[in-house]
Every structure is written in structure tokens, then in C-alpha cells.
Amino acid sequence: MLVKSYLVFPKEGEKNNLVDKLNQFDWCEVLPAQNKDVLVLVTDTLDESDEDICLNQLNEIQEIKHYTLVSGFEENENHTSQ
Amino acid sequence: MNRREFVKKLAAASALAAAAAMFPGIVFADQQEQELPAGEITWKKSPCRFCGVGCGLKIGLQKGKAVAVKGDPDSPVNKGLCCVKGYHSVMALYAKDRLTKPLVRKNGKLVETSIDEALDLVASKMQETIDKHGKDSVSMYGSGQWTIPDGYVASKFMKGAIGTNNLEANARLCMASAVTGFLTTFGMDEPMGCYEDIDHADVFVLWGNNMAEMHPVLFSRLLDQRLKRSNVKIIDLATRTTRTSTAADRSILFKPQTDLAIANAICYEIINNGWVNQEFVRKHCAFKKGKTNIGYGLEDNFKFKDEATGIDLDEFKEFLKDYRPDKVEKMSGVSAKDIKYLAAVYGNPNKKVTSFWCMGMNQHTRGTWINNLVYNIHLLVGKISTPGNSPFSLTGQPSACGTVREVGTLTHKLPHGVVMNEKDRKMAAEIWKVPVENIPPKPSLHTVEMFRALDRGEVRFMWIQVTNPMVTMPKLNRYRDGALKEDRFIVVSDVYPTPTTDIADVILPSAMWIEREGMYGNSERRTQHFEQLVDAPGDCMSDTWQIIEVARRMGFEKQFPWSYEEHIPEIWKEYSLFHEGAKHGMAPYQVLKSQPGAQWPYVNGKSTQWRFHGKYDPACKGNTYDFYGKPEGKAWIWARPYEAAPEEPDQEYPFLLNTGRVIEHWHTGSMTRRIPVLHQAVPKAYVELHPDDAKQMGIRNGNQVRLVSRRGKIDLPASVNERGKPVRGHVFVPFFDEGKLINELTLDAFCPISKQPDYKKCAIKIEKV
Numbered sequence: 001m002l003v004k005s006y007l008v009f010p011k012e013g014e015k016n017n018l019v020d021k022l023n024q025f026d027w028c029e030v031l032p033a034q035n036k037d038v039l040v041l042v043t044d045t046l047d048e049s050d051e052d053i054c055l056n057q058l059n060e061i062q063e064i065k066h067y068t069l070v071s072g073f074e075e076n077e078n079h080t081s082q
Numbered sequence: 083m084n085r086r087e088f089v090k091k092l093a094a095a096s097a098l099a100a101a102a103a104m105f106p107g108i109v110f111a112d113q114q115e116q117e118l119p120a121g122e123i124t125w126k127k128s129p130c131r132f133c134g135v136g137c138g139l140k141i142g143l144q145k146g147k148a149v150a151v152k153g154d155p156d157s158p159v160n161k162g163l164c165c166v167k168g169y170h171s172v173m174a175l176y177a178k179d180r181l182t183k184p185l186v187r188k189n190g191k192l193v194e195t196s197i198d199e200a201l202d203l204v205a206s207k208m209q210e211t212i213d214k215h216g217k218d219s220v221s222m223y224g225s226g227q228w229t230i231p232d233g234y235v236a237s238k239f240m241k242g243a244i245g246t247n248n249l250e251a252n253a254r255l256c257m258a259s260a261v262t263g264f265l266t267t268f269g270m271d272e273p274m275g276c277y278e279d280i281d282h283a284d285v286f287v288l289w290g291n292n293m294a295e296m297h298p299v300l301f302s303r304l305l306d307q308r309l310k311r312s313n314v315k316i317i318d319l320a321t322r323t324t325r326t327s328t329a330a331d332r333s334i335l336f337k338p339q340t341d342l343a344i345a346n347a348i349c350y351e352i353i354n355n356g357w358v359n360q361e362f363v364r365k366h367c368a369f370k371k372g373k374t375n376i377g378y379g380l381e382d383n384f385k386f387k388d389e390a391t392g393i394d395l396d397e398f399k400e401f402l403k404d405y406r407p408d409k410v411e412k413m414s415g416v417s418a419k420d421i422k423y424l425a426a427v428y429g430n431p432n433k434k435v436t437s438f439w440c441m442g443m444n445q446h447t448r449g450t451w452i453n454n455l456v457y458n459i460h461l462l463v464g465k466i467s468t469p470g471n472s473p474f475s476l477t478g479q480p481s482a483c484g485t486v487r488e489v490g491t492l493t494h495k496l497p498h499g500v501v502m503n504e505k506d507r508k509m510a511a512e513i514w515k516v517p518v519e520n521i522p523p524k525p526s527l528h529t530v531e532m533f534r535a536l537d538r539g540e541v542r543f544m545w546i547q548v549t550n551p552m553v554t555m556p557k558l559n560r561y562r563d564g565a566l567k568e569d570r571f572i573v574v575s576d577v578y579p580t581p582t583t584d585i586a587d588v589i590l591p592s593a594m595w596i597e598r599e600g601m602y603g604n605s606e607r608r609t610q611h612f613e614q615l616v617d618a619p620g621d622c623m624s625d626t627w628q629i630i631e632v633a634r635r636m637g638f639e640k641q642f643p644w645s646y647e648e649h650i651p652e653i654w655k656e657y658s659l660f661h662e663g664a665k666h667g668m669a670p671y672q673v674l675k676s677q678p679g680a681q682w683p684y685v686n687g688k689s690t691q692w693r694f695h696g697k698y699d700p701a702c703k704g705n706t707y708d709f710y711g712k713p714e715g716k717a718w719i720w721a722r723p724y725e726a727a728p729e730e731p732d733q734e735y736p737f738l739l740n741t742g743r744v745i746e747h748w749h750t751g752s753m754t755r756r757i758p759v760l761h762q763a764v765p766k767a768y769v770e771l772h773p774d775d776a777k778q779m780g781i782r783n784g785n786q787v788r789l790v791s792r793r794g795k796i797d798l799p800a801s802v803n804e805r806g807k808p809v810r811g812h813v814f815v816p817f818f819d820e821g822k823l824i825n826e827l828t829l830d831a832f833c834p835i836s837k838q839p840d841y842k843k844c845a846i847k848i849e850k851v
Contacts, residue, residue: 003089004169005097007104009309031094033101034109037309040097042090048759065309066329068302070162071096071152072169073089073142 002051004072006041014063015039021061027054041067088122092152096140099155100162104306127154127678128612129602130168131595132748134226134477135159135297136604137168138678141596141615148172148596148616153299157678159277159608165298167748170757174594175616177756181577181591182620192589197621200588201628204545205635207571207587211543212244219542221248221532224625225549226256226479226486229600230609231653232547232625233485235642237497239629242514243638247493247501247526248541252549253479253486254529258838259444260475261487263453266372266388266835267461267718269711270665271487274693275436275472276606276681280307282470283436285427287317289341289456290442290842292806294325295745297440297476305329317427319344320442321842322740322770322814323807334424335809338738338843340414342448343724345455346405348425352462353399357429359464366707367461368714369393371401371721378447378728378831382534386834393721401721413724428459434470435460440478441742445842450835451722458719466717467695467707477605478749484603488666488682489657493532494525497660501525513659514641528837530556530830537564545573547625548592552581553750553820556839557793557830575625580752581820590628593618599650600624601674607681607690611674626653664701665710727843728831731811735791735845737775738812741824742842744805751818767819768801771848772810776802779850786851789813791844794826797851813848817841 010018015037022030022041027050031040045051058064101108125140138157142150151169155162184200185192195203211220222240224233228251240249264271280286280303293301308314308331318330319341327333336344352358370390377386393401407418407425428435437460443452457466457473465471477483490497499506501523511518527535533555535541544565555561565572565585574586577594597618603609618624623631626649630642644652651671658668661682669680669689681689685700692698694709694717702708709717731738746763747754754760769787781787785800798815808814815824829844 001086001089003086003093005093007097007101007163029090029094031098031110033105034111036101036105036108038101038105038108040094040101040110042094042097044086044090048762066305068163069166069169070100070164071093071150073093073150074173 002045002047002072002074004043005070006043006067007070008039008041008067009065010037010039010063011065018061018063021063025054025057092123096152096162100153102155104161123150126613126615128596128615129480129604129610129679131171131174131480131753132167133297134479134482134605135300136480136602136606136608136610136679137164137299138610139164139168139171141172143615146616148175154678159604159606159678160299163299163302166745167754167760170760173757174753175597177578179578180619181579181583181589182622183591184621185589187587197623200590201631201635204573204588204590205632208543208632209636211571215542217244217246218248218526219540220244220246221250221527221541221543222545222547223250223252223529223532223549223551224491224547225252226477226482227548228485228491228625229481230484230489230603230657231600231650232629233489233491234497234653234657235626235629235633237489237491238514238641239633239638241496241501241521242510242516243520243633243641245520245522247522247524248532249491250493250527250529250532251486251491252529252551252554253482254492254838255445255554256441256478256838257444257482257487258836259446259449259453259833262450262836263457263475266450266720267454267457268694268709272483272607273472273474273605274467275474276691277303278691279436279470279472279474280304282434283472284313284433284470285315285317285435287319287424287427287435287437288326288330289319289437289439290321291438291440291476292320292324292326292742293438294329296478296743298745300476301326317424319424322809322812325805334416334420336414336416338740339446339448339727340410340724341443341452342455342722343405343410343413344416344421345452345459346402346724347407347410347421348428348459349462350402350405351407351422351425352429352459353402355425355429357425358462362464362707363395363462366709366716367719368716369395369398369721370718374723375725376834379530379834379837380728380831382538383531384834388835390718398719398721404723428463428465435465436470436472436474438474438476440476442842444838445840447727447831447833447840448722448725449833449838451720454720454722457717461717461719467692469692475605480604481602483605483607484601484609488603493528496521497657509660513656516641530832530837530839533561533564536570537561537567539567539569542569543571545575546582547575550580550582550750550752552585553817553823554825556825556828556841558823558825559794575628576752578752578756580750581823591620591622592628593622593624597622598624598626600626601654608679609669609674609682610679611671613675727840729829729843729845731845735847736811737846737848739789739791739827739844739846740808740812740814740842741817741828742814743818744816747816747818749818750820752820755818767798767816767822767824769798770801770804770806770808770814772808772812773802774810776800779848781850788849788851789815789827789846790849791827791846793829796822796824796827798822813846
């Protein structure tokens with residue numbers, strides 16, 4: 001389980017379209033601010049390769065101006081590496 | 083609520099808190115703001131382990147392990163944000179090949195031993211070397227990842243107890259030019275401003291600084307300001323097109339080393355257009371010139387001492403006549419129009435300007451000079467020491483400032499002042515309870531010269547802690563061969579095997595970051611405390627305690643009397659004595675424990691955000707500017723010319739090699755390459771080529787190419803039109819990959835004033851393999 005949260009900044013006038021597009025993906029939850037052009041995105045993926053696929057989908061969304069990672073959580077077993 | 087939902091709520095809460103910090107008054111739906119259930123995970127604060135930004139983190143603890151990370155919304159540094167390395171930072175504690183037992187080389191092989199035996203051996207070998215070859219035959223080499231207590235006990239041990247100035251740190255390789263830049267211009271080290279300048283500046287000029295990858299959280303803050311305020315502009319002045327260039331409003335590319343000429347041309351334009359803040363310059367600045375044709379330090383035992391001579395404004399104007407924009411266009415490749423644009427940005431009295439830089443200006447054979455020259459620009463227009471007007475030198479390590487620069491773990495430094503100053507030596511001797519004669523009055527070996535001395539045999543014993551010089555030293559082959567010579571004894575304290583532990587006679591396993599208590603000091607003079615949050619594995623011991631154990635074994639119990647339980651607060655109390663007063667007062671231990679850092683000078687219970695202006699800085703006389711680091715209270719504007727790099731491309735070696743980092747990896751990758759998600763993102767080093775050069779040589783993406791310099795060669799896969807794009811005739815190689823040691827090719831030339839090497843410019847040739 002790989003859960004991350006982001007702040008996502010839409011292009012001007014595209015906030016609602018962006019929320020609609022993101023809501024089509026089952027790997028994310030969207031929490032739009034009510035009074036600012038920013039929204040919180042929580043991604044929930046199985047593992048890193050699954051996450052890569054989701055990030056590629058995210059990168060293709062034209063309505064996004066930019067996004068920035070805030071936090072994340074990975075289950076214990078994945079924290080022992082190499 | 084099941085576990086998955088719970089974790090998602092936590093992640094959402096972190097982002098909501100970050101958003102609230104970035105956008106005061108932001109409103110989310112009520113349901114989303116509900117308090118989350120507590121329990122399960124305990125969150126504790128710590129500064130990040132990686133870069134010099136010093137982000138505040140919350141570390142999630144569960145069953146004695148660190149399992150999660152989020153940005154600390156209470157930290158004024160990152161306001162809840164976190165970069166990809168910070169988020170994954172705790173995973174660096176738990177890789178399978180962690181060093182947990184001491185290792186001693188016997189008959190050529192490293193074998194496990196007890197921690198007591200290993201420490202006994204380090205102490206006896208150090209003493210034996212001193213007895214046989216003298217005090218200056220032993221040395222210690224640390225880093226900007228040393229905590230403040232690590233660096234403090236190292237300084238006390240080497241300079242006060244043993245009595246040698248053979249103490250250096252890898253910050254010599256990354257920050258020394260910033261230090262000498264500050265000292266020569268202002269008489270005191272470290273930035274006068276702070277990260278809050280980002281919230282006030284209208285224009286950001288980035289001098290050779292790929293902030294999007296190297297300081298991503300600060301860059302996010304820049305982008306955030308540009309979103310909030312339509313007048314905010316970002317100008318990227320660089321030698322290669324990077325992610326920063328593409329995000330900037332304007333990207334200006336220049337020929338390496340000609341930043342010296344560009345800065346002078348900006349000053350020429352400012353003066354020529356009457357944009358000088360006359361009153362500020364008259365009251366608060368003095369003009370100086372120094373020596374020229376100062377060399378490059380390529381020869382062993384190179385010596386240089388600069389000399390400041392006073393000049394007046396007219397002489398400075400005369401000096402600048404060689405830097406008319408049309409002349410500099412020919413030297414730098416930057417159009418006169420762009421130079422005039424930059425000058426107009428700085429010269430506009432209605433714009434607040436912050437300049438950022440890091441390795442591009444510091445790893446430079448004229449690093450001190452280019453630091454001086456950017457200060458010149460800010461001083462001429464009086465844009466300094468007030469919110470948003472800030473020449474800001476960033477750092478690359480979590481405590482390059484806190485430990486190396488403030489504690490002073492460099493050959494010439496003491497915790498307060500320098501070894502050359504009798505008063506400073508007396509102060510140190512008194513606090514350390516040692517005879518003042520113990521502290522030698524002359525600096526000995528800076529980093530490059532220390533490794534040269536190891537090669538020559540003048541240094542026979544070296545203790546390396548928390549750094550990886552067998553990846554980072556320029557002209558690496560010489561220094562590796564030198565370290566491996568007969569009758570050299572190398573001790574390495576680290577957390578994972580590295581090319582540096584490969585040359586060790588003793589490896590001491592270190593407790594890492596939150597496995598011990600400590601403090602880091604970041605780029606904005608912020609000292610941040612972290613407590614021990616998890617147990618260290620096996621026999622791992624903090625670098626502080628390793629030094630104390632060895633010092634006691636060598637008979638210095640009196641200087642290191644503290645109990646294990648109380649040694650960090652006791653060290654902090656003693657160290658703080660060096661900085662008492664309004665100019666550098668440090669926050670008390672209990673204050674540091676209770677909040678996400680405090681900025682020195684910490685006076686009357688308050689941090690100081692901007693120095694050298696009476697409105698913000700309690701050390702100033704009066705309510706205006708006071709550059710109190712210089713005896714006359716004035717900052718120095720320096721006439722510093724353009725001088726070429728020591729090795730430029732020629733017919734035999736027609737390309738210029740630049741080295742640096744990528745966002746996923748931190749320095750030599752000894753930690754980040756053990757974090758699967760970061761390692762998989764960028765598993766190996768590569769060489770970036772300009773697409774036209776690649777086409778001309780028949781090289782395609784992924785093809786193996788051989789880079790050859792006068793010092794070494796290396797095979798790497800080509801990267802064309804990917805992450806970064808060099809200009810024609812240049813290549814870029816990241817240095818994180820210990821399997822591809824690019825520093826076998828680089829040149830050990832350094833700035834004669836700062837002694838910091840230049841990793842950004844040497845000549846190579848390219849062959850398709």
C-alpha cells in the first residue's frame with residue numbers, strides 16, 4: 001500500500017474541469033478548496049510500478065499547472081529495502 | 083474505519099495543513115477538516131536528514147520504528163511541504179546492508195570486532211602516529227552532515243586536546259566560497275536574510291542554481307508566490323537548461339566562468355543608468371580591490387593571501403569599463419539586451435529582488451570573487467537586509483552552516499573566530515580548559531591539501547566521519563592511491579559500505595540521524611533540534627560519542643566529562659558560550675526542543691530574521707543599516723575581474739564537463755540509492771549531451787560513450803533531450819553513482835581564497851564505445 005498526498009494547482013479557470021477529470025480515476029481522492037485555486041489529491045496505489053502508471057496519467061492532464069508532494073505512507077514491509 | 087482509510091485520512095490531513103499554511107484563510111468542506119483519530123502512530127518533529135533547506139518533518143513512529151514522514155505545517159521553512167527525498171527519508175535507516183558492527187582490517191580483510199576493541203585501536207593508532215610523526219600527522223575529516231555536537235567535540239578534540247589544526251569537513255567542497263564571500267564583503271559569515279524573503283520578493287534571480295531539483299521545497303515556495311502574485315518573476319541564469327529553466331519566466335544561458343563578467347556588466351549598467359542608491363552606498367559601503375592573476379592551486383603546497391586596497395567610486399567605475407554589455411556579450415554568450423534586462427531588474431527601485439545561488443557560484447576557481455560580485459550588485463542598489471531584498475547563498479547539507487561554519491570545523495576556524503587571532507584562541511582555551519598554547523596559531527591543511535599530504539606521507543592517520551571522499555574528491559585517482567599507501571591508517575565512521583569504507587583500516591558503525599539526539603543548522607541561520615526517536619541497530623554509536631570515547635582513551639577525560647544521558651544538552655550549553663551576545667546568540671536548549679528551530683542571533687527570546695538592519699537586528703546601532711562585521715560598519719564593494727578557468731576545452735579535449743546532482747539522489751547516493759523508489763527512478767549515472775553534438779557523433783540515447791580527461795576515463799550511457807540539456811560542446815554527469823566515479827576525471831583546481839575546488843569545469847573528449 002502506497003498512499004501519498006499532493007497539493008495540485010489548476011490552470012486558470014480549470015479547477016472544476018480538473019476535479020471532474022481526477023474524479024474519474026479510482027486511485028485517487030480529490031479535496032478541492034472552496035475559496036482558493038488549489039486542491040488536495042490523495043493517491044492510493046499498490047506499489048511503485050502501480051504508482052508510476054498513475055503519475056503518468058496525472059502528467060497527461062492538461063488542466064494541471066503544477067503539483068507538489070506533501071506526504072506519504074508506505075506499509076512497514078516496504079520500508080526494508082535492498 | 084479500516085487501516086487503509088485511516089492512512090488516507092492522515093495523508094489528506096497533512097496536505098490540508100500544508101494548504102492552510104500556504105493559503106491563510108483557505109476553506110475546505112467541513113467533513114474534510116474533521117479531526118482525525120489519534121493513536122496507532124506517534125508523530126515527532128525533526129529536521130530533514132538531507133539538504134540544507136532544513137525542512138521540518140513529522141516522523142511517524144510505530145512499534146519502535148520510523149514508518150512515515152510528513153511535512154511539518156508548523157515549520158516556517160517548508161510550511162508542511164515535503165520533497166520526494168524527505169518523504170522517503172526514514173527508509174534510509176533500514177536498508178539490509180546497514181553497518182551495525184565495527185570492522186577492523188586484518189591481513190587485508192575486514193573482520194568484525196567488539197566496539198571497545200575498535201575504539202581502543204583507533205585511540206592507540208592515533209597516539210602512536212602522534213608519538214612517531216608529530217601532532218600534524220593526524221587529521222580528522224567530517225562533513226556538513228555532522229550534527230552540531232559532533233562538530234563541536236571534533237573541534238575540541240583536535241584543536242584543544244590534541245593540538246593540531248588538521249580538522250576539515252566536506253563543506254570545504256561545497257560552501258567555502260560562500261564563507262569567504264561573506265567574510266570579505268561583510269566580515270561575518272551566513273546570509274543576512276531568510277526564507278521569508280520569498281514571500282516578499284518580486285523577482286528571483288537564480289545564479290547557476292537548479293533549485294527545482296536541488297532545493298525543491300524552496301522552489302515550490304517560489305512557484306507558489308508566482309501563483310499568488312502576478313508580478314513575481316523567476317529568472318534562471320545558468321550554463322545548462324534544467325527543470326528550473328523550463329519553469330522560469332526567463333532562461334538565460336552563459337558560458338561557464340563568465341558569470342564574473344556578467345555581474346560586472348550588471349554593475350556597469352546600474353552605474354551608467356544612474357540606478358545606484360547613492361545615499362546607501364555613501365553611508366554603508368566602502369570600495370576595495372584585491373590581488374589579480376591569483377592562480378588555481380593546482381600545485382602541492384600552493385599558498386595565496388589576498389590583500390585589500392581601498393579605492394573610490396571613480397576607480398571602481400574605471401575598472402568596470404572593461405565590462406560594457408557589448409563586450410561581455412562576446413565573452414559570455416549572453417546578449418547585451420539580456421544583460422541590460424538583468425541590470426534593469428536589479429536597478430528598478432520599485433522591485434524587491436532576491437538572488438539565490440549554491441554550487442554554481444561556490445564550486446568555482448573564482449568562487450569568492452563571484453560571491454563578492456553578486457553582493458556588489460545588491461549593495462549598489464541598496465537591496466539587502468530588508469524583507470524581499472536578499473542576496474541568498476543556499477547550502478546543500480543539513481548542517482553545513484550549523485556545524486562546519488558556526489562551530490568552525492575547518493583548519494583556520496574556532497567555534498568563535500579564527501586560530502590566527504590570539505583573543506579567539508584564549509577564549510577557546512578558557513572554555514575548553516586547555517592551555518592556550520595547545521591551539522596552534524596557524525591554519526594547517528585545507529581539504530585538498532590534506533589529501534595531498536596523505537599522499538605525500540605528511541599525514542599518516544585520518545579519521546573520516548559521515549562523508550564519502552572516495553567519491554567526492556576531485557582528481558580522485560591520486561587521492562585514493564594516496565590513502566592506500568603503506569603506513570597510512572584510515573578510520574571511517576559511517577552507516578553503509580561506500581568506496582570510502584573500502585579504504586578503511588577500521589570502520590565504526592554510526593548511529594544515524596534520529597537514532598541519536600542532535601541539532602542541525604540550516605541555510606537561514608535556523609538551528610533545529612531532534613531527539614532520539616528510534617534505537618540504533620547493533621553496536622551503532624553516534625559520531626559525537628565515538629569521538630568522546632576515543633578522546634577519553636587518549637587521556638582527555640577532563641575535557642569530555644559528560645554522562646551519556648546529558649551529553650547533548652551539556653555540549654550545547656558549553657558551545658553556546660562561544661556565541662553569547664547580540665551578534666550570534668544561540669537559543670537555549672529547551673527552546674530548541676520545544677519548537678521547529680530558532681534563528682540566531684537569538685536575543686531576548688526572539689529569533690532574528692534579517693541581519694544588519696536596526697529595524698530587525700538587535701545587534702545594530704541605530705534604526706538603519708549597520709554592517710557591524712566590518713570595523714567601520716560598512717560593507718565592501720570589490721573590484722574583481724573576470725579570469726578564465728584553468729582548463730578550457732582545446733583541440734585534444736574539446737568538451738567541457740560539468741557535474742552535479744539530480745533530485746532523487748542526495749550527494750554520493752549512499753543513502754538514497756538504498757531507497758528503492760529513488761534508486762529505481764534514477765538507478766545509474768549518465769552523460770547528458772546536446773542533441774546536435776550527439777547527432778554529429780552518431781550517438782543516440784542510451785548508447786555507451788567514453789569520457790576521457792587528462793586524469794581518467796569513464797564509460798556512461800548517453801542521455802539526449804531528457805532531464806537536462808547542456809549547450810553545444812558541454813556535457814553534464816551526476817556524481818551520485820559510486821559505480822561510475824566521475825571525479826576520476828575532474829580537476830583539483832580551487833579558489834585560492836576559499837580553497838574550494840571547481841567541479842563544474844574541466845576539459846574532456848568523448849568517444850563512442
